[in-house]
Amino acid sequence: xxxxxxxxxxxxxxxxxxxxxxxxxxxxxxxxxxxxxxxxxxxxxxxxxxxxxxxxxxxxxxxxxxxxxxxxxxxxxxxxxxxxxxxxxxxxxxxxxxxxxxxxxxxxxxxxxxxxxxxxxxxxxxxxxxxxxxxxxxxxxxxxxxxxxxxxxxxxxxxxxxxxxxxxxxxxxxxxxxxxxxxxxxxxxxxxxxxxxxxxxxxxxxxxxxxxxxxxxxxxxxxxxxxxxxxxxxxxxxxxxxxxxxxxxxxxxxxxxxxxxxxxxxxxxxxxxxxxxxxxxxxxxxxxxxxxxxxxxxxxxxxxxxxxxxxxxxxxxxxxxxxxxxxxxxxxxxxxxxxxxxxxxxxxxxxxxxxxxxxxxxxxxxxxxxxxxxxxxxxxxxxxxxxxxx
Amino acid sequence: xxxxxxxxxxxxxxxxxxxxxxxxxxxxxxxxxxxxxxxxxxxxxxxxxxxxxxxxxxxxxxxxxxxxxxxxxxxxxxxxxxxxxxxxxxxxxxxxxxxxxxxxxxxxxxxxxxxxxxxxxxxxxxxxxxxxxxxxxxxxxxxxxxxxxxxxxxxxxxxxxxxxxxxxxxxxxxxxxxxxxxxxxxxxxxxxxxxxxxxxxxxxxxxxxxxxxxxxxxxxxxxxxxxxxxxxxxxxxxxxxxxxxxxxxxxxxxxxxxxxxxxxxxxxxxxxxxxxxxxxxxxxxxxxxxxxxxxxxxxxxxxxxxxxxxxxxxxxxxxxxxxxxxxxxxxxxxxxxxxxxxxxxxxxxxxxxxxxxxxxxxxxxxxxxxxxxxxxxxxxxxxxxxxxxx
Numbered sequence: 001x002x003x004x005x006x007x008x009x010x011x012x013x014x015x016x017x018x019x020x021x022x023x024x025x026x027x028x029x030x031x032x033x034x035x036x037x038x039x040x041x042x043x044x045x046x047x048x049x050x051x052x053x054x055x056x057x058x059x060x061x062x063x064x065x066x067x068x069x070x071x072x073x074x075x076x077x078x079x080x081x082x083x084x085x086x087x088x089x090x091x092x093x094x095x096x097x098x099x100x101x102x103x104x105x106x107x108x109x110x111x112x113x114x115x116x117x118x119x120x121x122x123x124x125x126x127x128x129x130x131x132x133x134x135x136x137x138x139x140x141x142x143x144x145x146x147x148x149x150x151x152x153x154x155x156x157x158x159x160x161x162x163x164x165x166x167x168x169x170x171x172x173x174x175x176x177x178x179x180x181x182x183x184x185x186x187x188x189x190x191x192x193x194x195x196x197x198x199x200x201x202x203x204x205x206x207x208x209x210x211x212x213x214x215x216x217x218x219x220x221x222x223x224x225x226x227x228x229x230x231x232x233x234x235x236x237x238x239x240x241x242x243x244x245x246x247x248x249x250x251x252x253x254x255x256x257x258x259x260x261x262x263x264x265x266x267x268x269x270x271x272x273x274x275x276x277x278x279x280x281x282x283x284x285x286x287x288x289x290x291x292x293x294x295x296x297x298x299x300x301x302x303x304x305x306x307x308x309x310x311x312x313x314x315x316x317x318x319x320x321x322x323x324x325x326x327x328x329x330x331x332x333x334x335x336x337x338x339x340x341x342x343x344x345x346x347x348x349x350x351x352x353x354x355x356x357x358x359x360x361x362x363x364x365x366x367x368x369x370x371x372x373x374x375x376x377x378x379x380x381x382x383x384x385x386x387x388x389x390x
Numbered sequence: 391x392x393x394x395x396x397x398x399x400x401x402x403x404x405x406x407x408x409x410x411x412x413x414x415x416x417x418x419x420x421x422x423x424x425x426x427x428x429x430x431x432x433x434x435x436x437x438x439x440x441x442x443x444x445x446x447x448x449x450x451x452x453x454x455x456x457x458x459x460x461x462x463x464x465x466x467x468x469x470x471x472x473x474x475x476x477x478x479x480x481x482x483x484x485x486x487x488x489x490x491x492x493x494x495x496x497x498x499x500x501x502x503x504x505x506x507x508x509x510x511x512x513x514x515x516x517x518x519x520x521x522x523x524x525x526x527x528x529x530x531x532x533x534x535x536x537x538x539x540x541x542x543x544x545x546x547x548x549x550x551x552x553x554x555x556x557x558x559x560x561x562x563x564x565x566x567x568x569x570x571x572x573x574x575x576x577x578x579x580x581x582x583x584x585x586x587x588x589x590x591x592x593x594x595x596x597x598x599x600x601x602x603x604x605x606x607x608x609x610x611x612x613x614x615x616x617x618x619x620x621x622x623x624x625x626x627x628x629x630x631x632x633x634x635x636x637x638x639x640x641x642x643x644x645x646x647x648x649x650x651x652x653x654x655x656x657x658x659x660x661x662x663x664x665x666x667x668x669x670x671x672x673x674x675x676x677x678x679x680x681x682x683x684x685x686x687x688x689x690x691x692x693x694x695x696x697x698x699x700x701x702x703x704x705x706x707x708x709x710x711x712x713x714x715x716x717x718x719x720x721x722x723x724x725x726x727x728x729x730x731x732x733x734x735x736x737x738x739x740x741x742x743x744x745x746x747x748x749x750x751x752x753x754x755x756x757x758x759x760x761x762x763x764x765x766x767x768x769x770x771x772x773x774x775x776x777x778x779x780x
Contacts, residue, residue: 004452004623004626004632005623005624005626005627007449007452008456008619008620008622008623008626008632009619009620009623011453011619012615012616012619012620012623015612015613015615015616015619016613016616018612019604019606019609019612019613019616022606023604023605023606023609026605026606032606055445055446056445056446056449059397059446060450062394062397063401066398214409214413215413215416216409216412216413216416216422216661217657217661218657218658218661219409219413221658221661222405222408222409222661222662222665223405223406223409225402225405225662226402226405226406226409229398229399229401229402229405230398230399230402232398233394233395233398233399233402236394236395236398237395242394242398265658266658267607267608267658268608268611268655268656268657268658268659269658269659269662271606271607271608271611271612272612272615272659275612
């Protein structure tokens with residue numbers, strides 16, 4: 001019965017520290033995700049050492065990542081998003097290409113391998129929908145044109161990011177980087193996406209109308225999760241990450257009449273599984289890397305500083321892709337800076353596939369955390385200045 | 391990535407078949423739990439063979455059992471229950487002692503060992519609160535005196551049953567059965583129960599009042615689960631089953647002002663984890679045991695028949711422990727017949743601890759299923775007859 005004790009205590013500790021650190025983060029007007037990551041750093045091997053990753057905890061945190069992207073897919077309003085689609089798409093594409101390119105160069109300059117640079121560039125592309133939306137909500141600016149463009153671009157960023165992840169993952173697992181492999185992998189990813197969204201949006205509304213006639217409690221929620229797990233599983237069969245599948249599953253279900261019910265009822269499950277994911281991610285961070293007094297770390301710290309500057313400025317540049325007058329381009333650019341979940345998932349996948357060692361992984365996590373820490377502060381200054389001028 | 395595929399497909403299949411079979415069970419006016427068990431039999435090694443128990447699935451189903459009893463504890467209204475406490479207690483005690491004694495004798499008669507008989511007797515003691523409540527709700531008789539006595543007795547049954555489980559588990563794991571071990575184990579179980587309920591009801595309301603001031607979504611739910619897992623874990627440290635701990639945790643939290651919120655929000659988590667528990671339980675059932683044409687199985691089938699008669703009549707006897715006039719004693723007795731969750735958990739614990747082999751385990755599950763199948767039919771006849779007379 002000893003292992004039952006350890007298992008239950010591990011789950012209890014992860015959730016407890018996630019919520020305590022998450023609460024502190026909120027008090028400091030930061031995202032709760034940052035708190036959960038730091039909770040992981042605190043209880044992981046770097047400091048307390050009470051949580052060690054086990055196959056069971058890894059599986060549970062995998063479910064967390066799947067549920068996280070499922071919810072993101074469910075929350076994507078395809079129609080609303082098409083309204084600002086043009087400018088959002090420009091911002092998104094520039095906001096993926098520029099950070100990717102400069103991130104790749106920085107990594108090569110610091111002596112990392114080409115495969116590592118390909119992966120690390122990808123980490124810098126994603127914009128966090130959650131964090132971005134939260135900042136605009138907090139500052140009561142969610143109804144502005146700038147907010148809509150930013151949120152639209154963040155969603156497209158997610159989709160592009162997940163497609164890049166598919167390609168990059170295949171390259172890293174396969175070995176060689178040729179135009180042929182890139183084309184075939186991205187082709188199969190796009191094919192899976194298009195086919196499953198097309199088939200899904202045709203079948204899902206009828207399927208879930210039928211399911212909604214069943215009598216069991218939470219039947220729609222559970223069948224929604226079944227659908228999500230099934231699509232995620234089959235995504236891995238065509239070489240995509242499971243989270244790409246769950247995002248697609250969420251997108252498909254967002255078109256059903258039952259989407260509101262699924263979104264509401266999945267939240268308790270979300271608040272159980274998702275912190276597991278971020279906390280366990282934090283436990284893999286090696287804080288000794290950040291000790292400036294150890295000579296060998298200085299290069300890593302300089303890498304973090306340079307990467308942060310690149311991560312910040314390249315997304316700001318993307319804001320200027322909006323050529324329309326009367327739009328605050330700087331505001332849009334700065335809003336795109338926080339990397340958040342998808343970036344973290346990239347780093348995690350790279351770490352799990354041995355692309356990054358513990359030091360490089362920790363550096364990437366640090367850069368992602370920095371982008372998320374600093375953006376709200378800068379945004380607030382910008383918005384105050386805009387109010388003064390306007 | 392192959393294992394991610396298998397893991398997600400396993401979760402999806404378990405939930406899918408649980409809901410399909412659960413729905414069929416409801417259509418046949420049976421409990422959804424029966425459907426979930428049969429779903430397990432269907433997808434387990436006996437028939438389809440698509441689900442094999444792995445350490446990860448076992449852990450997830452363990453969380454299911456813990457959440458199941460947590461919810462049962464949360465739903466226990468201690469005050470309501472004290473009103474009919476006297477008669478309910480008599481019914482409960484007679485309804486534990488008589489089935490236990492006769493169950494024990496039947497097992498010995500069929501040539502099983504003393505340890506097996508001690509455990510199997512325990513399987514016959516518990517009354518399912520869930521199934522019992524559901525029958526009365528369906529027949530719109532929840533407000534009758536009989537219903538209140540039955541529900542009160544079912545709760546006490548659970549508590550006595552869990553205490554018996556603690557003792558029996560220790561005996562089976564320890565080996566020798568002496569008065570001293572029985573006394574020390576039941577003593578420590580009762581001490582843990584009394585101390586944790588006393589300390590818990592003192593501390594929990596203040597603790598959760600504080601937690602309710604925190605800002606994160608579902609913070610009360612998650613902290614409630616943290617509390618549940620922590621108490622469950624420490625219960626295993628004093629030799630109790632984890633589910634005893636989670637039942638106690640639920641009881642404690644039922645006294646807080648936040649109990650309604652926890653009860654409401656835990657339901658989606660319940661509907662995710664609890665079916666995992668019943669389905670996996672079903673996968674361990676070996677249906678070849680029920681093939682009457684194989685000579686060696688006939689004894690098992692006769693055992694099932696005899697056990698069923700004992701299981702039925704001994705609980706009916708308990709109804710007559712109510713000595714008050716104007717109370718339908720037969721109705722109370724019959725209502726106590728369904729064994730359900732706690733009985734199933736006993737059988738499962740016995741199987742996992744190698745007390746029962748696969749055949750004996752399957753026989754016990756069959757008896758539990760039979761009690762749950764037949765009771766609603768008999769009850770309906772009784773209630774119709776009562777309406778004619780009254």
